[in-house]
Structure formats: structure tokens, C-alpha cells
Amino acid sequence: MIKTFDVAAIRKDFPIFETGIAYLDSANTSQRPRQVTGAMLEYFEKFNSNIHRAAYRIAEEATVRYEATREKVRELINASSTKEVIYTRGTTEGINLVAYSWGRKHVKQGDLIVLTIIDHHSNIVPWQILAAEKGATIEYVDIDERGELRQDQFRKLLERSPKLVAFGQVSNALGTINPATEMVAAAKTAGATVLVDGAQGAPHQGVDVRALGCDFYAFSGHKMLGPTGAGILYGRRELLEAMDPFMSGGDMIKTVRVEGTTYHDLPWKFEAGTQAIAEVIGLGAAVDYLTALGMDAVRAHEREITEYAFEALSDIEGLTLYGPPPSRRAGVISFSIEGIHPHDLATIADRDQVCLRAGHHCAMPLMTRLGVAATARASFYVYTQKDEVDRLVGSIKEAQRIFA
Amino acid sequence: MSSTAADDQFYREYILDHYKNPRNFGRLENPDISHEEDNPLCGDVIGMDFRVKDGVIEDIRFHGRGCAISQASASLLTERLKGLRLEDAKKIGKADVLGELGIDISPARIKCALLSLKVLKVGAYGLAGNDEDEE
Numbered sequence A: 001m002i003k004t005f006d007v008a009a010i011r012k013d014f015p016i017f018e019t020g021i022a023y024l025d026s027a028n029t030s031q032r033p034r035q036v037t038g039a040m041l042e043y044f045e046k047f048n049s050n051i052h053r054a055a056y057r058i059a060e061e062a063t064v065r066y067e068a069t070r071e072k073v074r075e076l077i078n079a080s081s082t083k084e085v086i087y088t089r090g091t092t093e094g095i096n097l098v099a100y101s102w103g104r105k106h107v108k109q110g111d112l113i114v115l116t117i118i119d120h121h122s123n124i125v126p127w128q129i130l131a132a133e134k135g136a137t138i139e140y141v142d143i144d145e146r147g148e149l150r151q152d153q154f155r156k157l158l159e160r161s162p163k164l165v166a167f168g169q170v171s172n173a174l175g176t177i178n179p180a181t182e183m184v185a186a187a188k189t190a191g192a193t194v195l196v197d198g199a200q201g202a203p204h205q206g207v208d209v210r211a212l213g214c215d216f217y218a219f220s221g222h223k224m225l226g227p228t229g230a231g232i233l234y235g236r237r238e239l240l241e242a243m244d245p246f247m248s249g250g251d252m253i254k255t256v257r258v259e260g261t262t263y264h265d266l267p268w269k270f271e272a273g274t275q276a277i278a279e280v281i282g283l284g285a286a287v288d289y290l291t292a293l294g295m296d297a298v299r300a301h302e303r304e305i306t307e308y309a310f311e312a313l314s315d316i317e318g319l320t321l322y323g324p325p326p327s328r329r330a331g332v333i334s335f336s337i338e339g340i341h342p343h344d345l346a347t348i349a350d351r352d353q354v355c356l357r358a359g360h361h362c363a364m365p366l367m368t369r370l371g372v373a374a375t376a377r378a379s380f381y382v383y384t385q386k387d388e389v390d391r392l393v394g395s396i397k398e399a400q401r402i403f404a
Numbered sequence B: 001m002s003s004t005a006a007d008d009q010f011y012r013e014y015i016l017d018h019y020k021n022p023r024n025f026g027r028l029e030n031p032d033i034s035h036e037e038d039n040p041l042c043g044d045v046i047g048m049d050f051r052v053k054d055g056v057i058e059d060i061r062f063h064g065r066g067c068a069i070s071q072a073s074a075s076l077l078t079e080r081l082k083g084l085r086l087e088d089a090k091k092i093g094k095a096d097v098l099g100e101l102g103i104d105i106s107p108a109r110i111k112c113a114l115l116s117l118k119v120l121k122v123g124a125y126g127l128a129g130n131d132e133d134e135e
Ligand SMILES: Cc1ncc(COP(=O)(O)O)c(C=O)c1O
Pocket: A027, A028, A089, A090, A091, A092, A093, A120, A122, A123, A168, A170, A171, A172, A197, A199, A200, A220, A222, A362
């Protein structure tokens, strides 16, 4: 039996809800519980110092706490070693790191890179830059009318032996849960290196990177109860070992002589300069929080809210829902309302203290594919309760009244 | 949730009217000037076509898609521009456009309100559009 949790009790850990907001934008960034801000505050107030560099007690404490997050994350994603867990600022930096350090070495003229039309800009633009620099080609896997990736087309593209395949585990714009394990397996069989954008996967679906079988997996702490400025890049060790550094400077070196430098071991080779210490410690507390809830329970809760919201929104006249049915999507619902621009809806919702995203969700190729400029998007997390969905429905009806 | 359309402080009757029945909406054939700008935040686009004769804006149309604020603001602006001398059109600024809208625009929506002015400035005058980005 899946364990469940008490949402009312969880909400007490999130002081922001005392402001009365209905927060329906967790796919953008999540809220952070006291446990996370508390861990960061403790660092600032009790052992604020730089890591890896000093021999005094508080610096040792800071280093231990900072490094402890690595083991927590390793366990969360089931990596084989903490050497495979690299701290970044977030998904964007993780993907750029791979595009730079792996891509520039391995992608050559005429190579094929396979992406998808539902990818986030951060999993498109770095590859476009790389492809332009190297003379490589990019192909995008299209979606079907349900907003799911066209697997037939994907398989066809794999026959052309792409050098790299990169896609999101879960779409931030449609909520589509991609069949990531099968896609990775097929891409690996075709000889490709595979990067999975886990920005919406790690927080909501959870991940076992070894079972998934990908080469790289990037995600952001701020979408999983952690602070901004701390994220993770997982990479298979042998690939990371063979890669050159991304940023260089202090901390990522073993020895520096005027005639040359030897790099530090993994994972520090990729962590140049003074790091986001408080943020990484905060991320560790976020992982503890999620682990205590249990990712299965997180998923179950989100699914319940998503089904509830899907039904409530389906009942509204003139509302178009984008993407797959609730059983095949994460806690994200994109929609539009006839005659009302998403921005206007968001403004009206905001007056009811309902935080709703309106825009292209950093997925302009997808918006173009859907033939819309923007959608409204509601997204959910561990603390979301049905009453927040009800308030959204109220705001939508209010907007329809104003625009009638 | 107490407001009604009539007394709404933001979505005033005339704004909704301009949104639903935009004035000078469409395209001109063989315009003397035609320019489009988009709002990178939301992907909305507004374009304007101008027919200019003897220094006077004889005819004008706008097209594109967007929220009530950007559409109403564009519609209002075309009404003001039609028949105006280019020299005088040049003097139209942010304050005029916001004043004409007559509502309190939050920082999040200011770009929507000023998108059509940007089209006017960049398109008709070749001024740097970036000026309009600053608040
Ligand atoms: C699917 C996906 N990929 C990448 C990102 C980028 O994450 P970040 O802005 O934290 O680097 C996001 C977040 O907006 C996302 O939803």
C-alpha cells in the first residue's frame, strides 16, 4: 500500500500559505518549507564560512553539511556514486555543461541531434548553439493530437544513428509523462548518448537514473522544495571522467603551475569557484523532506489533485485543455478559454490571490505547434489542496463574467 | 469576486469594447510602412500598416493577437493616429498611451500596454525599440 500524507499538516511547514494565496505555479518554482529555509539560516547564523578551504571548525562543519547533500541526492536518484552527482545552479546550467564539455568534444559536422517539440528552451537552445558551431543537424520529435511524443517518428529518427538524444522526462508545458525508460533504451541501442531533462521529473515522478539508463540527467532544486541557485547534474562516471571542465578557476584544480594545471577529481572538477553553499545545504533539507514523504506518496497526491482539477476544468464551457488525460500526465494542466487571453485570466486570478502562470512556458516551439501564442497553466505539488483548484475555477468564472 | 463588468477598475467597459470590437483592425494593401513587434514574455504580436500622404497618416490598420490590454491599447492608439501629422505622432509617448488606457497598469502588464507604441516608434520612426523596455 502506498503511504499517504496529510496535506493540511504539510501546509503548516510552508509559512507562505499564511498570506492566503492559492499557489498554482509549482512547475515554475515550488514553495519552500521551514525545514529548508531553517537549514540555510542555520548555516548563515552558526557556521557561515567557505568550504574545502579552511581548517577551522565552522568551515569543517560547512563542508560536511555541503557534501552531505551529495549523498542524499545520490540516494534519491540512485546514482552509483557521489562522484556522479555534480552541483550546478539548476537544469539550465547542467544542460549547458554537457553541451559545452561533452558536446564540443564529441559532436561533429553532419552529426544528428534529436530533440523534441515539447522540450523547454533550456533543452533546445544550447543544442542549437552547438549544432550551429559544429555543423550538426537537429531533428525534433513531434507530438500527436493528445500531446504525446510520436514514438513512430522517434524510432525512425533513431535509424539515422543520432549522436545525441535529449528530451524531458515530463513536459513542463503540457504535463506529458514521456515513456522515458523505453525511449532511453531505444536511443542507447541506436548508439546515442542520452540526456534527460529531469526538471519536472525529479520533483514529481522521482527517478532512478540507473534504471532509466541515461547518460546525463539534469534537474533544479528550486522546483522540488529547495532554494533557487542549486541544482544537480548526474552523469555516468566514465563520461564525466573523459570530459573537460566547464568553468575553470579555483577549487576545481589539483595543482596549478605556470606551465599547466591538473584538474581535481570528480565531482569537484566541475565545481569551480565558491559554490552556492547555503543553497546546496537547503537542497539537502528539501531532499530529506521529500524522502520522508516518499516519492510514491508525492505522486499519488499529485495525481489525485490533477484528476480533480482536470474534471473541474473540463466542466467549464469554452475551456480547452491541452495534453494527455490525467492518468498520463504529471501535475500540470495547460488550458485556454475562448475569448479570454491567458494574461487577462492571470490578472483576474491574481486579484483573488490565485497564482496562475500565463505565457509560453519557455516552450515556444510547442506553442507554435499547438497554434497558440500562450496558454494558462495550473501546476500542483505536495502542498496543493482541492480548495485552491476551486478558487481557480471561481476566478475563471469571474473572468468569463467580465469578458462576457 | 464582487466586481461586475460595469464597475471593474481594470477591465473597464471601454477597454473590453476595444478588445472585442477593435478599431482599425486588419491589413492595408501596399502600406507605406508596415512593422511588427512581439512581446517576448508571452509571444503576443502586434503589427501596424500605415498609409502616409503629405506627412499625414491617412490610413492605419493593426493586426495581431494579444490580451485585452495590448489589443485595447493598440486600438486606441490607431484611433489617435489616424489623420495625425507624422510630426505630431512622433510626440506620442508612454504617458499618453497609459493615460488613454486610464487604468492602473502593474509592472507585469506594462509591456502589454506599450507594445503598440513600440510598433509605432520602431516601425514608423526607426527609433531604438529598446527604449520602451525601460520603465
Ligand atoms: C522541463 C524544464 N526544463 C528546464 C527548466 C529550466 O530550469 P531552471 O530554470 O531551473 O534552470 C525548466 C524550468 O523552467 C523546466 O520546466
